[in-house]
Amino acid sequence: MTERLWSIYNETKRQTEDLTPVISTNSVNPDTIFANNEMSLRDIEIYGFDYDYTLAFYSSHLHTLIFNIARDILISNHRYPEGLRKYEYIPNFAVRGLHYDVQKALLMKIDAFHYIQLGTVYRGLHPNMSDFYGKSSHGHTMKQFMDIFSLPEMTLLSCVNDFFMRHNIDYEPVHLYKDVKEAIRDVHVKGIMYRAVEADIEKYICYGEQSHAVLKKLSEHGKKMFLITNSPFDFVDRGMSYIVGKDWRDLFDVVIVQADKPSFFNDRRKPFRRVTDKGALLWDRIHRLEKGQIYKQGNLYEFLRLTGWRGSKVLYFGDHIYSDLADLTLKHGWRTGAIIPELRKEIKIMNTEQYVHMMTWLQALTGLIEQMQVHRDSASQAVVEEWIRERETKDIFNAQFGSLFRTYHNPTYFSRRLSRFADIYMASISCLLNYDLQHTFFPRRTPLQHESPFWPEQSHVSLSASSQPHRTKAESD
Ligand SMILES: [Mg+2]
Structure with missing residues (x-):
């Protein structure tokens, strides 16, 4: 037989x-635009954009930079061992969308049914063979890394875990997770990353993605455009001036910086605040969102009230499936486009x-x-x-x-979220150049x-x- x-x-x-x-x-x-849900560009009058990894694409140098600064913060501010400095960023170690068991210090890939893909449970830099780890967490804290900026974070976590295990150091994984998270956050919040990128913009921003051509095309067709980003004005201004030109603000009807997404989409209490070109915050109440002005924070409810841009005539592009797209799809009825550079x-x-x-x-x-x-x-x-x-x-x-999209035999958790929250998805915004603005996308x-x-x-x-x-x-x- x-x-x-x-x-x-x-x-x-x-x-x-x-x-x-x-x-x-x-x-x-x-360069194809893929549809999860039927959508016609003919119906879209207003185009909204996130900034980082939607209009601006970064080279791999940025991940090395974030990794190095955060690693050094761990050593200098959190008194982690000096030996960590030997670790360098490993460019292709992690992929987006992985889950992390905070208590057990395990990084893993989970499918659409919450099962872990065999052979993808990592402690430190190596697969974790001893633990059989069946269907997800058993009362543990699971964190999913959805941000492209989280690639250096996952790698740093794995490197520090590796160092501690290699040296038989008894450590608490929960503390490690929090410290790494804080160090990575400091790289952003304290402006270290922003200053480094602004100082050497050609090294960090990839110019090739044709964001400028896309914005110009939309503007020539009389479309309204707006920007909602979590990044600060100086940083966005420097990047957009490089990508689009000094007059980039002429293309946008509304510009909102430091929006604090996803809370921007949920928290009705935060008012918009006007920022001057020099970064000074003004105290006047906002009755209109005017072209040529810069606004900070605010919230979507106020945005809808002031602009009247509601429902399915608005298409918003972002690379973060949860904090850019989820609430818009679930609560606010805008159409959504996911930018997935991978x-x-x-x-x-x-x-x-x-x-x-x-x-x-x-x-x-x-x-x-x-x-x-x-x-x-x-x-x-x-x-x-x-x-x-x-x-x-x-x-x-x-x-x-x-x-990023599949385990051996199933879609990943990431894929499932993507198909739920994004009407269309594409590698970069430049894919829009291949379609006329009457095009209808049909899911197969x-x-x-x-x-x-x-x-x-x-x-x-x-x-x-x-x-x-x-x-x-x-x-x-
Ligand atoms: Mg982004």
């Missing part, structure tokens, strides 16, 4: 290999022949397992077990945590589980007819 199983396995594998070049020609353009790199990998082959084979293998599990003798079961282990191969997106109709009940590639295979030709997943798609 096991011989038969292996011969079906080999035959399926051979057919998968034959098909790979055919499927590979069908690649995805990384998409570009993942799509490029998805377009490789190696990836196409891996996925086609994974689908075929899964079908094989589903069908052949009925052979309950121990020899056959051992073969099936071996196939199941093969399904969990290492990921080609990121060596530690894999893709993907089958629900009951609409596609079988693994089609194995539907004709049986032990008695193992050589019969069978279709692959890709063909049936």
Whole structure:
């Protein structure tokens, strides 16, 4: 019996290999705008933007900078061991959207059903093999890292954990988490990062993302535009002057800085306050949001009252799925666009022949397992077990945590949130240049589980007819 199983396995594998070049020609353009929900640009009159990682894109130097400053704050202000200074930022260690168990100091990737992806539980810089860690936290504090700025934070946490474990130092993970968080916050709040970026803007801001062309296009089509950012005016002004030009404010009807999102969307109490070009705060009550002025803080309820920009004629872009987009979708009815810079790199990998082959084979293998599990003798079961282990191969997106969007077999927690809170998503705002402003985005109709009940590639295979030709997943798609 096991011989038969292996011969079906080999035959399926051979057919998968034959098909790979055919499927590979069908690649995805990384500049596509993807729709979770049908939306027409024809209906959009007002475009809103977040600033960091939405209009301004940063080079990897910024993460190194944040890591280094926060590491040094831990040593000088929190009296952490001098030996930590040996740790450098590791650019591709973490991915966005990971969860962290604060009590156990474990970093991990969680899927849409709150299960942890096997092999992605890390303590320090290495996988944590000893702990079996089933379905998420058992009364522990779980923190999810959703911000692109949190990549250096996760890496620093992992490095400090690594240092303490390596030196057998007895430490409290909860304190470590809080100290790292505070050190990272200080890098922002105390203005260290802002000053460093302003001093060497060409090193930190990537100019190539064409934000300027997008804003110009919208303005030429008579669209209203506004900016709501948590960053301070000086920093935004310096960056926007670099990206768009000194007259960038002419393009925007309303500019709000230090907005304190997500509380901006929820807290009705905070009034808007006018800031002068020199950064001085004025005390007058705000009755209008005027073009050419800069406002600080405020709240969305007041914003809606003063502008009248309500409902589905407003589209807001941001990179933070929770603090930029969630409340807008759930409570305020604006349309939302998520900027996911990681998409570009993942799509490029998805377009490789190696990836196409891996996925086609994974689908075929899964079908094989589903069908052949009925052979309950121990020899056959051992073969099936071996196939199941093969399904969990290492990921080609990121060596530690894999893709931002998927665990081995499910969407990630991040993916699920993304599809709930964003009408459309794209790698960068420049993708808008590929569409005219009448374009309607349609989500593709993907089958629900009951609409596609079988693994089609194995539907004709049986032990008695193992050589019969069978279709692959890709063909049936
Ligand atoms: Mg942002």
